[in-house]
Amino acid sequence: MKSRFLRKTRDVSESMYAGHNRALIDLAEKNGKIVCCYADFPPGQVGEVFQKQFPDRIIDVGIAEGHLISSAAGLADAGFIPFTHCHALFALGRGYNQIRHNVAYDHRNVKIVLCNSGVAWGGIGPSHLAIEDFAALRAIPNLVILSPSDAVSAGKATLAAADYAGPVIIRLPAVGAVYPTLYTNDLKFEIGKAICVHEGEDVAILATGIMVNDALMVAETLKKDGIRARVLDIHTIKPLDERAVLSAARETGAIVTVEDANILGGLGGAVAELTAEKCPVRMKRVGVKDVFGESGTSEEIKQCCELTPPFIQEAVQEVLKAKKGNVASKKRKTPRR
Amino acid sequence: MEASPTSKAFATDYKAKYGQEPDLYAAWSYDAVLVFAEGMKKAPALKPENIRKGILSIQKFQGAESELNFDQKGMERVAMSKEELMRDLQAKAMKLRRESLFVMKEMGMGWLGGSFSSADFVTALFFYRMRHDPKKPQWSERDRLIISKGHACEVFYAALAEAGYIPREELKTYSHCGSRLQTHVDCRTPGIDCSGGSLGLGLSFAVGAAIGAYISPDEENLKADVRHREARFRVYCILGDGECNEGQVWEAAANAFHYRLDNLTAIVDNNRFQSTGPVEKKMNMLSLGEKFRAFGWETREIDGNDLSEVIDTLDWALTVKGRPQAIIAHTIKGKGFPSLENTNCHFIKITDEILKTGLEALKG
Numbered sequence: 001m002k003s004r005f006l007r008k009t010r011d012v013s014e015s016m017y018a019g020h021n022r023a024l025i026d027l028a029e030k031n032g033k034i035v036c037c038y039a040d041f042p043p044g045q046v047g048e049v050f051q052k053q054f055p056d057r058i059i060d061v062g063i064a065e066g067h068l069i070s071s072a073a074g075l076a077d078a079g080f081i082p083f084t085h086c087h088a089l090f091a092l093g094r095g096y097n098q099i100r101h102n103v104a105y106d107h108r109n110v111k112i113v114l115c116n117s118g119v120a121w122g123g124i125g126p127s128h129l130a131i132e133d134f135a136a137l138r139a140i141p142n143l144v145i146l147s148p149s150d151a152v153s154a155g156k157a158t159l160a161a162a163d164y165a166g167p168v169i170i171r172l173p174a175v176g177a178v179y180p181t182l183y184t185n186d187l188k189f190e191i192g193k194a195i196c197v198h199e200g201e202d203v204a205i206l207a208t209g210i211m212v213n214d215a216l217m218v219a220e221t222l223k224k225d226g227i228r229a230r231v232l233d234i235h236t237i238k239p240l241d242e243r244a245v246l247s248a249a250r251e252t253g254a255i256v257t258v259e260d261a262n263i264l265g266g267l268g269g270a271v272a273e274l275t276a277e278k279c280p281v282r283m284k285r286v287g288v289k290d291v292f293g294e295s296g297t298s299e300e301i302k303q304c305c306e307l308t309p310p311f312i313q314e315a316v317q318e319v320l321k322a323k324k325g326n327v328a329s330k331k332r333k334t335p336r337r
Numbered sequence: 338m339e340a341s342p343t344s345k346a347f348a349t350d351y352k353a354k355y356g357q358e359p360d361l362y363a364a365w366s367y368d369a370v371l372v373f374a375e376g377m378k379k380a381p382a383l384k385p386e387n388i389r390k391g392i393l394s395i396q397k398f399q400g401a402e403s404e405l406n407f408d409q410k411g412m413e414r415v416a417m418s419k420e421e422l423m424r425d426l427q428a429k430a431m432k433l434r435r436e437s438l439f440v441m442k443e444m445g446m447g448w449l450g451g452s453f454s455s456a457d458f459v460t461a462l463f464f465y466r467m468r469h470d471p472k473k474p475q476w477s478e479r480d481r482l483i484i485s486k487g488h489a490c491e492v493f494y495a496a497l498a499e500a501g502y503i504p505r506e507e508l509k510t511y512s513h514c515g516s517r518l519q520t521h522v523d524c525r526t527p528g529i530d531c532s533g534g535s536l537g538l539g540l541s542f543a544v545g546a547a548i549g550a551y552i553s554p555d556e557e558n559l560k561a562d563v564r565h566r567e568a569r570f571r572v573y574c575i576l577g578d579g580e581c582n583e584g585q586v587w588e589a590a591a592n593a594f595h596y597r598l599d600n601l602t603a604i605v606d607n608n609r610f611q612s613t614g615p616v617e618k619k620m621n622m623l624s625l626g627e628k629f630r631a632f633g634w635e636t637r638e639i640d641g642n643d644l645s646e647v648i649d650t651l652d653w654a655l656t657v658k659g660r661p662q663a664i665i666a667h668t669i670k671g672k673g674f675p676s677l678e679n680t681n682c683h684f685i686k687i688t689d690e691i692l693k694t695g696l697e698a699l700k701g
Contacts, residue, residue: 033554056552062595064588070538071545071592077530078549078569079477101535102542106524 003195005187010180010213017175019151020113021045023158024083028054034162035075037061039068039086041115042175065090069098069112076108081162084110088117088130088171096136103167104142111161114171118260119293120210120302121174129293135265137169138238144168144191145237147259147267149212150182153235156189164191171237173210173260177298180213182233194241200228203316203323204248207258208234208267211286211307215258218312229316240270242278249279254319256284258312263287282322284315347401361402368400381566390478394468394567396655408468419645422465426644429499430460434673435699436495436508441687444512444520449691450682451489454608454668455575458647462573463496466651471501474527480570483543486577486606487521487533488684494518494526502528537583540603543574544592547601547661568600571655575604579611582620587632593661594633601661602654603629606641608670610681629663641666674698 021044028034028050035057036046043050043058050058061068065086072082084091091099091114103110117130137145144164148154154172161168173179182197197212198205198219207215212233219229230252232244249255255275257268268285275281288305302308347367351359359367372392377383379391398405417425433456441447463469467480484493491511498505503517503526510516517526521534531542550568580586593601605625609616616622630636635657639646647666654662671677674695677685685691 032552035549035552059548059596061588061592064585064592066538066585067541067544067588067592070541070585071548071589073531074483074542074545074547075549076545077481077542078546079554080549080552082545097535098538098541101532102538106532 001196002199003183003187003197005183005195006197007181007184010182010216012181013178014151014181015174015176015178016148016151016154016172017044017115019148019153019155020158020170020172023155025049027159027162028057031081031162032057033079033081035059035080035082037068037072037075037082037084039063039065039084039090041086043085044175065094066098069095069110070102072110072112073098073102073106073108076110082110083113083158083161085113085115087128088114088133089128092130092133092136099137099143099167099169100140104140107142107166109165109167111158111168111170114169116174117171118173118210119288119305120260120298120307121177123295123297125295126292131260131262131288131293133169133171134237134259134261134267135269138265138270142167143238145171146191146235147171147208147237148235149207149209149233150179152181152183152185152187153189153233156187157235160189160191171209174298177210179210182213182216189235192236192239192241194244195233195235196230196244197233198229198231200230201252202228203254203256203320204230204232204252205256205258205312205316206232206234206245206248206267206271208237210260211258211312214307214309214312218309218316221309221313222316227316227320234267237267237270240274242274245271245274246279249275249281252281254282254316254323256286256312256315256319258286258307258315260307261287262290264290282319284319286312286315341399341404343399344401359401364400364402368402368405371400372398372405379567390569391567422648423644426460426464426648429464430456430644431673431699433460433492433495433499435696436498436505437491438687438692438695438699440491440494440508440511440518442692443509444687446684446686447491448489448684449491449674449677449687450608450610450670450680450685451486451577451606452492453671453673453677454641455486455489455606455666456492456673457642457644457668458575458604458606458664458666459492459496461644461647461651463500465648467573468570469500469528471497471528474502478569481530481543481546481572483531483539483546483572483574484522484529484533485531485539485543485574486536486580487539489577489606490518490520490522490533493522493529497526497528500528502526536577536580537585540574540576540586540589540593543572543601543603544589544596544598547572547593547598548596550600551598571600571602572598573602573604575606577611578605578607578609578616578622578625579619581605581622581625581628582611587628590629590632590634597659598661599658602651602664603634603661604641604664604666605629606668607665608668609679610670610683612683614681626663626665629665633660634663635660636663636665638665638667641668642672 263285376392380387
């Protein structure tokens with residue numbers, strides 16, 4: 001059933017980072033345990049507010065992402081709830097062992113914010129464009145991985161992370177980029193519970209992060225052609241909402257996954273793993289096809305990495321065709337004379 | 338009464354005011370007020386809990402009656418003479434080496450070199466310096482011990498058993514499936530603050546904990562700048578010399594100085610051998626002392642197998658303000674096992690012969 005927290009229009013756009021920062025400030029005003037840590041990364045509004053009000057609760061470790069993660073584990077041991085911030089790819093790359101060993105293995109109450117993740121933010125070039133984060137982090141036990149889709153859900157994800165007793169990853173896109181606000185401010189965000197943003201029984205589009213808005217646009221276009229697409233905002237990559245995914249598989253028989261990440265091992269991988277075992281369906285994964293990103297504008301990169309609505313729509317047509325083919329072959333039980 | 342300058346001054350003033358010599362009760366009452374005043378001086382805010390904590394942290398306070406030392410239970414520890422202390426600690430260090438041999442035998446192999454080289458300063462930390470309570474391994478204000486060189490775990494397990502964190506019988510479970518005693522130090526063991534095994538991470542963890550010690554998570558006034566208070570606890574971090582090859586050690590070193598973490602003491606077990614050979618031949622890091630000094634740490638180089646020097650240096654570390662302290666403990670790999678000393682006994686098979694020879698060497 002479609003969420004009642006959806007805005008009627010998508011006419012307002014905001015940076016997800018702004019939603020996250022507002023939540024951090026809100027938390028810090030009530031809870032002395034909140035500490036924000038950065039690896040020479042711009043803290044935005046948090047910097048201005050914290051320097052004035054809680055100067056001891058904002059720490060910059062310099063360009064040292066491995067140290068960022070391990071020292072956050074130490075802060076957690078001292079009784080705090082640290083939120084770390086740095087480029088997604090460097091938290092992953094230079095901090096992977098630290099995430100696994102200091103945070104996940106010892107089950108520390110650390111919240112790791114992966115900033116500037118995905119390819120679709122342009123400018124900075126392939127060295128900084130993370131496509132591997134979902135795949136690499138899913139394989140670490142004890143981790144919760146959140147991937148919000150707008151400023152409101154980014155804020156709610158931050159609050160939910162603070163409430164959750166254990167390691168949480170929050171994946172955010174480009175700091176400066178703005179995306180349409182999908183939800184109302186009273187959104188009920190539950191870790192591990194996907195949100196239905198468009199109802200339908202013909203096909204299910206399971207999207208995450210910035211791609212949820214694109215998936216919604218595609219669903220609205222398909223409606224005009226008489227195709228009813230269910231769109232789910234999978235804001236929790238791990239633990240996956242198995243109930244929602246399997247319902248989508250059973251009830252629609254055709255799934256398209258959409259993510260600004262490698263199609264290997266991320267959302268697409270997670271959904272394929274589950275459905276292959278429990279409810280095999282026709283599936284198509286839309287995402288970065290195992291290539292590195294590029295410098296360019298956001299629009300250019302999304303186009304060259306095949307992450308735009310036309311590519312999602314093409315994937316939908318493909319699975320629908322395959323689904324029809326399946327049905328047709330099932331009907332033909334007796335051989336043709 | 339001891340005739341310290343303070344006692345003499347007290348006796349003189351008392352006689353002048355009351356016309357008679359003070360007795361023990363007078364001295365105790367006088368010291369009680371002085372101790373309370375000292376607790377108030379140490380407290381960041383004049384609240385009962387802060388003053389209490391201030392009193393419990395009093396060490397080597399010269400009272401009218403005697404030198405006063407408090408521990409976390411609020412009991413006054415009677416100061417031992419240095420000689421008594423040395424005898425006690427030396428016996429303990431021998432015992433830790435013996436016990437760690439039994440631990441190693443459970444797996445049939447062990448990090449003998451590093452366990453034995455560090456046994457002296459491990460003894461000093463557990464049984465002299467650290468503020469901790471084996472009955473409350475999660476006590477929030479305990480001194481933290483980060484065993485960054487998490488492989489030479491056998492001596493630490495022996496120390497945990499000796500201190501009472503785990504029963505001695507549990508040492509037999511070491512390395513067996515399901516045991517709380519894993520083959521690198523692990524948080525599932527009471528008394529271990531940070532899981533080890535991945536070299537180079539521990540000093541960063543120690544920095545985070547040390548920063549956290551300077552802020553209170555229960556701070557009532559959330560808007561206060563609370564950095565300028567006494568640290569709630571100290572943090573000790575043990576590193577290997579080979580471990581200092583890892584770049585992250587230096588990320589942590591820079592941060593420790595930048596954040597003026599005078600409640601952080603790093604001890605490098607400088608036993609000159611790493612896993613596959615002598616440190617100098619594998620990756621020559623030149624002088625680790627100079628490196629820490631260059632990063633802004635107050636640094637001392639000591640004989641890490643001389644307990645007296647270790648004690649004095651740990652005492653010195655308490656006096657340093659505004660900078661973290663690095664103790665480069667020059668130790669002998671395998672110290673206490675003569676035929677293995679100064680050889681690459683980093684990780685060796687523990688045969689019945691080795692066990693027998695080791696126990697012989699460590700008798701009494």
